Amino acid sequence: MAHSATIDNNSEDIWNGGAEPLKASWGKLMMWFFLLSDALSFSGLLVTYGFSRFSHKAYDPNIHGLVFKFSDTYWPIPEAVFTHIPFIHINAPLVFVGIMTFILILSSVTMVLAVEAGHRMDKEEVKKWMLWTILGGFAFLGCQAWEWSIFIQGSEEGRLLLDGSKVFGANLHVNEYGPQLFADLFFFITGFHGTHVLSGVIINIIVFYNVCLGTYDRVGNYEMVEKVGLYWHFVDLVWVFVFTFFYLV
Amino acid sequence: MSSHHHSDSHQEIKIVPRDPQKVKQILKVTYILGGVTAIEFAAAFLLPKGVGLTSLFVLLTFVKTFYIVGEFMHLKHEAKTLIWSIIVPTLFIMWLILAMLMEGTSVFNFRTWIWG
Numbered sequence: 572m573a574h575s576a577t578i579d580n581n582s583e584d585i586w587n588g589g590a591e592p593l594k595a596s597w598g599k600l601m602m603w604f605f606l607l608s609d610a611l612s613f614s615g616l617l618v619t620y621g622f623s624r625f626s627h628k629a630y631d632p633n634i635h636g637l638v639f640k641f642s643d644t645y646w647p648i649p650e651a652v653f654t655h656i657p658f659i660h661i662n663a664p665l666v667f668v669g670i671m672t673f674i675l676i677l678s679s680v681t682m683v684l685a686v687e688a689g690h691r692m693d694k695e696e697v698k699k700w701m702l703w704t705i706l707g708g709f710a711f712l713g714c715q716a717w718e719w720s721i722f723i724q725g726s727e728e729g730r731l732l733l734d735g736s737k738v739f740g741a742n743l744h745v746n747e748y749g750p751q752l753f754a755d756l757f758f759f760i761t762g763f764h765g766t767h768v769l770s771g772v773i774i775n776i777i778v779f780y781n782v783c784l785g786t787y788d789r790v791g792n793y794e795m796v797e798k799v800g801l802y803w804h805f806v807d808l809v810w811v812f813v814f815t816f817f818y819l820v
Numbered sequence: 821m822s823s824h825h826h827s828d829s830h831q832e833i834k835i836v837p838r839d840p841q842k843v844k845q846i847l848k849v850t851y852i853l854g855g856v857t858a859i860e861f862a863a864a865f866l867l868p869k870g871v872g873l874t875s876l877f878v879l880l881t882f883v884k885t886f887y888i889v890g891e892f893m894h895l896k897h898e899a900k901t902l903i904w905s906i907i908v909p910t911l912f913i914m915w916l917i918l919a920m921l922m923e924g925t926s927v928f929n930f931r932t933w934i935w936g
Contacts, residue, residue: 614916676850
């Protein structure tokens with residue numbers, strides 16, 4: 572680490588410049604405050620989801636029938652919407668989203684291991700764990716692309732509308748699964764998160780490339796790996812919230 | 821802030837051996853995150869929907885947040901001022917959640933009043 576504390580952080584000198592009151596480099600601090608502002612953006616989207624859900628009727632088996640059916644009179648229950656897994660034709664509610672969650676958590680773990688290797692200046696280990704993290708990111712993005720295509724495609728039966736026509740799947744104009752807002756917020760929330768994952772993967776690739784070139788050995792520390800690590804963990808954290816508040820609740 | 825490094829690119833780079841204690845801690849957090857996710861997944865199907873289940877989800881999500889932010893993002897081990905300057909602004913989020921959920925309920929009541 573490049574923090575050689577050459578200046579005493581005693582109370583008299585701390586306001587005279589040159590000291591590090593937060594004991595972290597400016598790069599890491601700026602990443603933290605960027606992530607804080609990003610957390611506010613994501614909160615805006617997730618709270619909008621909560622607001623929309625609370626302002627619509629909830630599905631009640633006693634009123635709307637024991638078997639859940641898609642209807643725009645009440646908010647859909649997620650486990651009735653997200654029931655597909657690739658290759659096999661069975662009803663597997665939320666299983667695929669669960670797998671996506673584990674992929675992202677594991678890629679967060681490999682990122683921690685890359686940061687840990689960076690502290691020890693172990694270039695080969697950093698390379699190895701960065702590569703695993705990038706692979707995890709691609710795996711997640713692939714899963715999300717599949718999830719979107721299934722959501723857009725819709726069920727085989729579709730939903731019958733009052734005018735006799737049928738609606739299949741969802742986009743920003745129609746929604747088979749329930750009120751239009753449900754589909755809109757699905758695309759906005761998972762889309763905004765997916766964009767973050769994509770940019771995280773790109774930044775990880777750039778840093779991985781620099782690790783291979785030996786840039787951080789020349790600089791003398793692997794702090795850049797730590798900074799992209801912060802971003803990557805944040806993206807993982809946001810998914811933890813999306814998983815709970817969009818899919819589970 | 822940064823110690824001065826030699827422009828000589830052939831400087832000796834000292835690789836420190838891995839500390840097994842640190843790796844153990846990382847694995848511990850991994851198991852907790854995985855375990856809590858599995859519990860959440862099971863609870864979604866085993867427990868009846870309602871305020872109780874939602875509260876459990878909120879609680880378990882906070883447990884995961886604590887470990888991801890505290891351990892993986894290392895915030896727990898940063899300076900106190902840094903910890904608080906990240907946590908305190910999130911109070912605005914708590915307020916936003918409360919305000920919007922109440923607002924949503926109110927809109928719901930209004931809609932039911934108008935359209936039944």
